[in-house]
Amino acid sequence: MKRWQMIKLGLILAVYTIVGCVGLAFVYNSTSKTIAQRQEADLQAGLREVFPKATGFTPTDTVKSASPTIVFDAAYTANGPSGSLGIAVKVHGPSYGGPTTLIVGVSTDGTITGVKVLENKDTPGLGANAASPTYYVDKASKTTFPGQFAGKKLTDGFVVKQDVIAITSATITSRSITNLVQAVGKAASEVLGIGGSSPSTSSQDPRAVLPTADTVRTSSKPATSSVPGVSILETSVGTKAGTIVGASAKAKARSYDGDVTVLVGVSTDGTILGVQILECTDSQGSPILAPEFAQQFVGKKANAPLEVGTNIDAASGATSSSRGATALVKATADALVKALVGGGL
């Protein structure tokens, strides 16, 4: 009897569920077309917004995201009356309250043509202001948060609160959108072949940090650092007329919350000949990629103390990354001096 009761209840529940599902199926069928059309229209409107002068858009699959968390949903070449105007990418990546979807346009002249927020699930009234057409980061010029990216050069730092104005009380949203825009900028500039757009692709040639040498070869004995956490990736030796004049090394170490990679060249008398900050994956670390930061090391003695705040100025907004990079440069230079003294390179 009890079992029959349970089966009966189960059947009743099933009937309610089926009726509910059938009802939903009808509504879904009647609305799904409209919803898909709306989304397509949104996308087209967004593309037009970032490339108002384009005559059409051709899908392309050449633009690749370098980050696993930042996904390029679709990429389009914007066709102008006389050739390509640039690339527009629909991109989504994590933000405060869920994924944020943007359309970012990159022009062939190396600037961002525009940014449109398609979807943002961040806090209403705070992060959601990113998508609001009436929220101005600059009330005087009526610039919205995504609006400020229009015309921005890809070589800029893309650092929130420095060259990007943050949304009040929504720094996380501001940062995540800025990161998305920068990621698209980098990827698109590679496809478009715009040189110098991203400092991380700057020359990794050891020659650049060994200006006094006429030939540079790979060292037969790699330099090693006694500093824990510093790994020296490549060691090269610079010679002039057969005599060793200096050595360079590419080294990598942990920095603030990412890794930093540097290229350091040291002469036989222990002077730093050149430094390049090749890569910095710190969340706020991009300012140290500026050549001005690396330039400070040139001419300094490797055995002198190198310290941020005393003889090295921190790249503004990236003090921790500056410290990490400085420590790495010092450790690499020390290792090179040791290797040069030890001989056998």
Next chain:
Amino acid sequence: MKRLFGVFVNGLIVENPLFIIMIGLCSSMAVTTTVANGIGMGVALTFVLLMSEFIISLFRNLIPDSIRMPIFLIVIAAFTTIMDLEMQAYFPVLSKSMGVFIPLVVVNCIVMGRVEAFSSKQPVLDAVFDGFGMGIGYTWVLIALAVVRELLGNGTLLGRQIMPLSFTPMIFFILPPGGFLVFALWMAASNDLRRRLLAGRKPEPTQDSCCTLPDNGSAEKA
């Protein structure tokens, strides 16, 4: 007719779901940062509440007591999804700004609470009026909260700049602590009004009798 009107008015002040029964507070805090969101959420909840109460009251004799909760949930979830889809199709802007809150109507305690306490035991017409009254009661509170929060926290109303540009928005009001403060002040005002409305009519129902809800779920008859 007078009885039905009583059921409707009940939800506005005397048994306001937010200020008196105190259910569904989480969503009310979250969406009231702008008036537009408050109105949207209020309308969405009113629709779901009205339809769910109507359907459940209609089938109240066909719902076995022991499985009433899952059936209520199915009905509520179905109507929420319907509304979500309709909004995406025909009110995309509103649907975007409401974001995650629409699916959350399913678990809004007001819907479950009213369905369980009222419409599963009351005739269809009463249930519809109750759903409408409770929905409006919820909506006006959301709008009242949002007006204060948007005006002081952002200097705008419905997205239009109201305060002079020299006014520095007080972000505090947009953030949750400000929400609680505004909520408490409105609740004090509303409860004062309620006390006056009920004065001399009958012994005031205590908080307890409100929250446990007597058989018919209506303080009017309690």
